[in-house]
């Protein structure tokens with residue numbers, strides 16, 4: 586069994602873990618990031634880079650290089666009711682360097698952070714290294730046990746950060762209390778080709794009580810089709826042809842190419858979870874990003890929240906970690922800082938999926954109340970643009 590020591594050990598090389606690793610190393614804290622996979626290549630992940638993240642890149646002097654990576658830019662998000670387009674979020678007015686959402690494969694974003702991190706002497710990234718458990722000593726978490734291709738090892742650290750996503754191994758090992766918020770939906774992700782003659786913009790399509798999102802990814806559409814939770818088997822029983830017919834009716838713009846879905850294997854199920862921890866920390870350990878709060882896909886805010894958590898964590902903990910003065914009060918301060926935006930965002934997400942009240946005993950169909958309200962207003966798209974693009978409490982780098 587090998588033994589290693591570091592100041593801060595971060596489990597998980599997703600947006601939260603990689604950004605925190607980079608920011609701490611930049612602030613002179615010796616940091617080791619563990620990623621269980623050999624690379625960052627995974628399809629259908631959160632591929633949205635929000636204006637607030639690009640503002641951070643600007644503050645770090647990295648924005649110009651970052652925007653050289655292939656991406657598409659969306660200054661607003663549109664919901665399509667039948668053939669009527671309604672802007673539901675407008676980012677163009679935001680007072681930031683890049684007032685739009687950049688769609689970029691998450692692996693490009695993470696590779697970019699990894700490259701910048703490796704240039705810093707305090708940064709160490711261990712790929713194919715899975716955090717498997719916690720070691721407690723002196724009343725606190727003092728180390729992480731890991732599996733590597735060379736065998737098992739123990740990594741001792743002043744602080745362990747669980748940034749290992751919604752199925753976090755470390756939050757389970759820590760025995761944290763999880764508050765399930767409930768998510769009565771699943772999402773099917775798939776690709777359909779995109780043609781030059783198609784509308785250019787990413788949009789949400791609402792119709793017949795169903796909802797889909799089409800993300801413009803250049804030569805293809807990345808599509809998310811929302812289904813009631815646990816109904817994939819019912820869809821499968823009805824057959825692929827029936828599924829494709831329903832899809833073509835909802836998405837006339839790609840009705841001529843639903844045949845590209847050759848089998849159920851072309852559809853990837855995202856089982857939606859919405860939850861948050863009652864307490865994000867224990868002495869020597871803190872959870873951030875999806876490990877602390879899995880978000881609903883509504884608004885596509887998971888990556889943004891994960892990055893904002895990382896900035897706040899670096900702002901509050903870099904000094905005490907560098908000076909060796911870290912206490913539980915610092916960990917509590919991180920939770921206090923990020924708890925409000927997490928709860929507020931989840932509350933809005935719950936509100937957004939609320940259906941219209943039945944009228945005269947009859948169930949109603951059509952868009953949820955929030956979409957109809959936004960559709961009627963000229964100002965609301967600016968507000969939703971701010972909330973989606975920047976979040977409830979935008980963070981700024983202070984280290």
Ligand SMILES: Cc1cc2nc3c(=O)[nH]c(=O)nc-3n(C[C@H](O)[C@H](O)[C@H](O)COP(=O)(O)OP(=O)(O)OC[C@H]3O[C@@H](n4cnc5c(N)ncnc54)[C@H](O)[C@@H]3O)c2cc1C
Pocket residue numbers: 596597598599600601602619620621622629630631632633714715716717748749750751753754755774855873874875876880882884885886887888889891
């Ligand atoms: C299909 C899908 C589509 C999504 N679309 C969007 C979107 O459009 N916009 C948006 O904002 N959000 C989206 N999300 C949510 C978004 O991806 C997450 O909210 C965000 O990635 C959270 O970042 P994170 O760093 O906290 O966790 P993650 O991104 O989950 O990263 C965790 C990392 O930890 C690694 N890991 C896990 N366990 C261990 C372990 N034991 N040891 C070491 N490493 C480990 C994982 O391999 C992973 O790299 C989507 C999610 C899914 C699944």
